[in-house]
Amino acid sequence: MTDLPHLHAFARGLERDRDAVNAALTLPYSNGPTEGVNTKTKRIARQMHGRAGFTLLRHRVLLG
Known part of the structure; x- marks a missing residue:
């Protein structure tokens, strides 16, 4: 039998x-x-990285 360490x-x-x-x-x-909700918020933050400030990020999270 093969050892399966994982x-x-x-x-x-x-x-x-x-x-x-x-x-x-x-x-x-x-x-x-x-x-x-955490996953959705992180996805939006990744999509907007470097494009806008916190105000726009907050707006997108609240609307999303």
Whole structure:
């Protein structure tokens, strides 16, 4: 059998964070919506990098 060090490291991480994994799989709420807003804001900031100041960035985030 081929050794899979990345898979073993992943499994060790899951074991170390067992409480967090159990909570993520059993609790009815999620931080997905928050992560979505963060991703969208970062995407807009990357698109506007170096083009405008904070005022325009804020305007695009609030409208987006």
